[in-house]
Amino acid sequence: MGVTLRYPFVSIEAPPEYRGVPHIDPELCIGCGACVNACPPDALMRIDDLKNGTREIVLDIGRCIRCARCEEVCPTGAVKMTGRFEVASLDRRDHVEVVRLRLVRCEACGEYTDYTERQVVKALQILPEEEYDAEEIKAYSRICRRCRRKLSALGAIEASRRFAP
């Protein structure tokens, strides 16, 4: 009996533990960039377009070393290693996967912030409501850092006036 398989004419399945090509589920990704920070070879990139209000999480499997750190650090389970290992392609662009998400637009100044709509939703979900004033947090979350600082300062001035008019 021959032991040589007629590969690539027969398909070969990797074992269940195999770390293959990673894939980002665009429905689950919130664009936080935890994977970008963990990725050793910069196969993942976070590109913000503050003019048009989009964030792109770009995965380039041509650079990926299949270490699965992205899968480990992803807070929503969006990044998963697949069993796929055949990545040869004649087009370099086949190696790139892009998730495009909307950035939050500041309700005070109208500029785009550096976090996504989905990040806000996720943050509000995991904040223990009993410890915070949920309404206030929700209102603040739609405002950019700079405006938030301004509002806090104004609030502090307002409060101090009450005690020392």
Next chain:
Amino acid sequence: MIEGADEKHVREVCERFGERIKRVERIAQNQWLLLVDKNDVREVVSYVINRKDWGETQLSTMVGTDERPIRGRFSIIYWLSLNGGEGDVFIGVKAYLREEDLSYPSVTPEHPGASWYEREVHDLLGIEPEDHPDLRRLVLPDDWPYGVYPLRKDFDYTDSPRREFTEEDKYPYRKPPEGTVVHPLGPYHVALDEPGHFRLFVRGEEIVDVDYRLFYQHRGIEKIAERRLTYDQVNFIAERICGICGSSHAVAYAQAIETAGGIEVPERAAYIRTVMLEIERLHSHILNLGLACHDAGFDTAFMHAFRIREPVMWLAERLTGNRKTYGMVLVGGARRDFLDYRKGLIEKTLKRLKEEFREWVDSTLSTGTFVKRCEGVGVLSYRDAKRWSSVGPWARASGRNIDVRRDHPYAAYRDLDFKVPVYREGDVLARCMVRAEEVFESIWIIEQALDQMPGGDILADYREIPARKEALGYVEAPRGEDVHYVMTGDENTLYRWRVRASTYNNFPSLPDALRGNTIADAPLIIASMDPCYSCTERLQVVDVNTGRVTVVKEEELVRGCCRWE
């Protein structure tokens, strides 16, 4: 007694040199740093190495660091290790050099094993070892400009300087001795398919002398890791230093950081690391034994060695998710646990491996042609092995009784029982014997580790790693001692990382093993060292005359192949 010299050997060195040892610092359980004047380095280092009664002392690594941003000076450290039952001691001899005067007396005239290290700091940092017999370039390519030192902190890792290349800049190979001809070997090795250029000076069939040029694949990994990667990211690039013993490098690096940061690795993680390191040794040794057969013209045994080896690769794939780059190590522990079904897998694979490998060894060693081809070939004497600070099976086959696992226990080796095979013949056959015996020892180690494996966590929780801490991490890789030196830096990054792979200590002794043999045996002898070059992923052609860089595209490659055919 100088403060800090609380160990027998360290105390003796301090007593011998008295005031000339300016400071002693114990930086880890088994690591001492002695600060001396740069003019005393040679004397102190050669005293420790040449002490007859201290057994198998050797130069484990040497580090040059640009410490100008923090201390305004350069520093050099010679790391010496005491082996062979003498005690678990690493002695670092450190000296500072001022930028105006970077010269110091070279150690090489006293201990040739220091030669490469000194050539390397000369290339990469511009440090000048005086009276070094051979200061030709070692690491840098021929068209690298003079006076540009890539490991200095003011050199950015993205820079790629060039210089006009002239005829005089060609690498100054040694002149062949009187009455000999040059027989080139390489730039690719016939069996290992890796780059290294040898010039055999031959008289008829006999090799009289050898010159070589290596480091064609120097990738500047240390530079990338300094500042550009975080502690946890470096594990993965460390794993990619070597195509075979990657896990050893990852563990050595992680241990260095753990020692520097005072992180305690959970016991279970230490056991998991041990098992992975031994699985790595299994496939590496069987691969090398197969290649030795291939180079000796015994291809049946080569095929069978690879058949036996393959299930080990499959096992690694099921345990870690990949055949080769395991990705199991993080600073502080391991990433994947060994679940019960995986234990069963290991046991099953090992049982079969043990039977098949015994059969393979019996049949190979009873094949007269193979044995005759290896016996008495490529002899490296004990004296040469010692004077080049050789390590691993290459040194053990020449009678050096050293093994990091036993002499400086790390991971779980303290709890495990194993033998260290040592042979005195120093020929290719002895190296094969050492490797074959080590395969059985590795199987035995894994069996014990599985039996004794404790429960608990596999990753330690740690917060911050303090800056400016120095430490060594060391592993007995399949090819011998791997030593990683780290100096921690700010913001979760390394200040200096010095990797010393085992082949670095073995390669310089190769000419001694080649001399007096025939050309036909040269590939076999080189392969029997199991040298570990590195791999390249795509083809980039640099024309040294014009400096034009071309990346060869797939179509061109196909076209080129057709044309040459």
